[in-house]
Amino acid sequence: MKAKSVVKDSGAKRSTAKRAKQSAAVQRRRSRTQPATKSFPVVGIGASAGGYEAFTKFLEKLPEDSGMAFVLVQHLDPKHESKLTELLSRITRLPVTEVQQAVTVQPDHVYVIPPNKNLVIAGGSLKLVPRRMTDMPPMPIDFFLRSLAEDQRQNAIGVIFSGNGSDGTLGLEAIKGSDGITFAQDPKTAKVTGMPESAIASGCVDFVLPPDQIARELAKLPHHPYIASPPPEKGTEAAKPSQPLAKIYSLLRAARGVDFAPYKQSTLNRRILRRMVVHRTEKLEEYVRFLHTHPAEVEALFDDILIAVTRFFRDPKSFRVLMKKVFPALIKDRSRELPIRVWVPGCSSGEEAYSIAMGLAEFLGNRATHYPIQIFGTDISEIAIAKARAGVYRANIAQDVSPERLRRFFTPVEEGYRIAKAIRDLCVFARQNLGADPPFSKMDLLSCQNVLIYFGPELQKRVIPVFHYALQPNGFLLLGPAEGIGGFSDLFTQVDKKQRLYVKTSPLAQPEVAFSAKVFDEQTPALTAAPPATPQPLLPNIEKTADQVLLHHYRPSGVVIDSKMQVLQFRGYTASYLEHAPGVASLNLLKMVRDDLVVPLRTAISKGLKDHRPVHKEIAWKKTKDQKRHLKLEVIPFKTPPAKEPFLLVLFEEGRLLEAPGVNTARPGRTRAGKERRSAEELDVRFLHEELESARESFQAAVEEQEATNEELKSANEEAQSSNEELQSTNEELETAKEEMQSTNEELATVNEELRNANQAANRVNNDLLNLLASIQIPVVMVDNNLTVRRFTPAAQKFFNLIPTDVGRSLNDIKMNFDVTGLEEMIKEVLDTLHIKESQTRDRSGHWYSLRIRPYRTKDNKIDGAVLALFDIHEFKRGIEEISETMWEPVLALDSELRVAKVNEAFYEKFRVTPEETEGQYIYDLGNGQWNIPRLRSLLEEVLPEKARIKDFAVEHDFPKLGPRKMLVSARRLDMDESKQEMILLAFRDVTAEKTGG
Secondary structure (H helix, E strand, O other), X not given: OOOOOOEEOOOXXXXXXXXXXXXXXXXXXXXXXXXXXXXXXXXXXXXXXXXHHHHHHHHHOOOXXXXXXXXEEEOOOOOOOOOHHHHHHOOOOOOEEEEOOOEEOOOOOEEEOOOOEEEEEEOOEEEEEEOOOOOOOOOHHHHHHHHHHHHHXXXXXXXXXXXXXXXXXXXXXXXXHOOOEEEEEOHHHOOOOHHHHHHHHOOOOXXXXXXXXXXXXXXXHHHOHHHHOOOOOOOOOOOOOOHHHHHHHHHHHHHHOOOOOOEOHHHHHXXXXXXXXXXXXXOHHHHHHHHHHOHHHHHHHHHXXXXXXXXXXXXXXXXXXXXXXXXXXXXXXXXXXXXXEEEEEOOOOOHHHHHHHHHHHHHHHHHHHHOOEEEEEEEXXXXXXXXXXXXXXXXXXXXXOOHHHHHHHEEEEOOEEEEOHHHHOOEEEEEOOOOOOOOXXXXXXXXXXXXXXXXXXXXXXXXXXXXXXXXXXXXEEEEOOOOOOOOOOOOEEEEEOOOOEEEEOOOOOOOOOOOOOOOOOOOOOOOOOXXXXXXXXXXXXXXXXXXXXXXXXXXXXXXXXXXXXXXXXXXXXXXXXXXXOOOOOOOEHHHHEOHHHXXXXXXXXXXXXXXXXXXXXXXXXXXXXXXXXXXXXXXXXEOOOOOOOOEEEEEEEEEEEOOOOOOOOOOOHHHHHHHHHHHHHHHHHHHHHHHHHHHHHHHHHHHHHHHHHHHXXXXXXXXXXXXXXXXXXXXXXXXHHHHHHHHHHHHHHHXXXXXXXXXXXXXXXXXXHHHHHHHOOOOEEEEOOOOEEEEEOOOHHHHHOOOHHHOOOEHHHOOOOEEOOOHHHHHHHHHHHOOOEEEEEEEOOOOEEEEEEEEXXXXXXXXXXXXXXXXXXXXXXXXXXXXXXXXXXXXXXXXXXXXXXXXXXHHHHHHOOOHHHHOOOEHHHOOXXXXXXHHHHHHHHHHHHHXXXXXXXXXXXEEOOOEEEEEEEEEEEEEOOOOOOEEEEXXXXXXXXXXXXX
């Protein structure tokens, strides 16, 4: 590593030099194995408490030439310098650096986030971002992983290690939605399990492993085709999917009823290859075989294909367009009975639908109750719809939702936040296949952002007319920034080109719209010609042919039916037993079978379904008018995965003819004729007897079925009665709750009216205060208990050196235009003692002012800061000085606290003191306390409040440096017009000589 690196040193010079040599060796190895311009995976790793132990185990097993870059985002103390870089550099030979400014990511490097910063990656470079000061805990892992997903796409890899909370879960969801790979530490090996458990519970984690195994698994990824040769991006769409892909689409269509053939092939290929990485499969054919033998993987692939990156208020610019252009147009001249209808196809887990609902609520404000609102969110994923209906989201959404919206539209729960009922009631969520199912209609707004990008051109051409059909005349269509209406400009007019907002402008146009699920022809891909087969021995072919001949000649006639007796397949010759009845065509077996076979066949099928085992039955059957035969009926139940319902194989096998005894003895004449007649009668009796026996068995089976049905109906009736009782009880509770709600609504209406009035009164008071402050020419500054500037008058800007943006700053950080010492201590003293404090000060030009500090009291008499005011006392000071200098007698000027404010020269000369010993001191502390006389104290304390005067108060005392003296003291109050500052003027007259002479 070079000495001018953009990262901070992590150790002593010797260890730095050693790591530099190691870095150079790693770079040489990498340059021999990888081209310089080749993209490489970037691994974002997040951790909190217990993360260092996980990092250690991870780095110890990480190879030095993996070809990947690693960015460690650890929760760090924002007030202390981090030692993580230095500690990790002792574990691995890879260069470990702490990011200090923008740096380009290099393979086989480890980058560490510094304290109290957010980290992002953009254009392959790491950049630091200041953290926002909010009440919510920072989420630096989500912050970085989201940027990693957006910048690196399928080259992004996310790893979550030990830590508390849920930071990182949203980031992993973003990475998986961008076709990246995700890992989480096995909670059994984590010191703190909160973060990995949150990520695993979200369903976005591909691998759950201990840290050392994560390192080994990561080392394998660069060799997988998904990373080594990623699928093509835009502009390289295949005209027709390959045969393996066609088989995968067929399996998905059979399992979930969704045909992905019209979807964008490049996106589907990436999602399929990503699943191959998870199962460590490199060839597409192997993955197809894996899907055939593992039906659960078909479901997992289906869910992976439908993963979408979403968040609340994902595109703020689009929502600003809705607030400024769409919502005002929707309520303009709108009847209050007409609901506002919004459709959000592809709503995923509901964030976009709820965001629009919140935006509407904010826009309408108090008018929200004036208009019924219906917001329909649809998606093809049942998992996403279930999450949207639940309306519960993790605490991480605080990154996307402002604190004000969190307070207004969400309720805190244990899992994070739940959508408020008022917003939830506006939204209806349902599963819908946008390419096949019928759309909604009469919509005012259709928001389909970032959905069409997953559709192929043909499917996009089908969907746009469906949107036109769904909208009201002049209804709005909002698409994503990378989407458009293609060649349907005759159906829509663009309102905002940048934000892809359109309006339906041709209500008379009727484009062809198809809602059937079978819009696309499902063609079985042609099998490629097989290579010439090598000659095989002749005997196996002869055996195979012989088996086919035997099966053809000796297989019994029959049909395959389902549990509803619908014929699914005919096997062999069945014309002797089945025929289509006149009228509407039906494949129901009991409607097709001959009348004399209905009863025994129904009995056998019912028994087979009930007992789940083969049923054999032999009956007498009249094949023709003159021919009666034995007929064997066989019903064999069976199951074929993945179907859950059973199927039945019904077989018909003809037996021997029914003959009466002795019919083969031939005699001429009447005897022969009589015997033949008796034989025929005996045959009829035997046939009728067998039919009767069969009817008896059928009747018995019917009776048993009826009894079972009666028992079931009895149980169902009891359950219905119980449910009815519960419903009646619930109804009574609902009636009570309704009455309570009505009462509560009335109380809330009253409270709301009181709050509205209080708010208006507060606004008036605030306006009065603003005008009052603007009118006052006295410099006034208000601060809180922390000395932070809260408000000030215009006159204070000059003296306190303030500008409007200084509100919120500490008063200590502002350099004022006057000299005052100990201002902070004076303010704190006022806050502690609640007494007014005054001090005289001068500005830069020598002009005198009086600084008065008093407590800031709230309406409920609480101290919430202090008020500083400056009063001009310059003329007053000059007057005092002039008075003092023109008098021959000693004169003192005292302030309201009885401190010496001004002294004339006659006082200094008379009492032989200096200004340092006098000015600013209490009158009672001068000299050796000669003026600390109780009677004089009492008189001086009455001068200011009662405007009293003192005339020739005699003081006899042994003054320092003077000796015994008798002084006459006179005092009077002096007022100042502007500041209302009160002062006392004292004059001293020495009458010692007069006393002695007397």
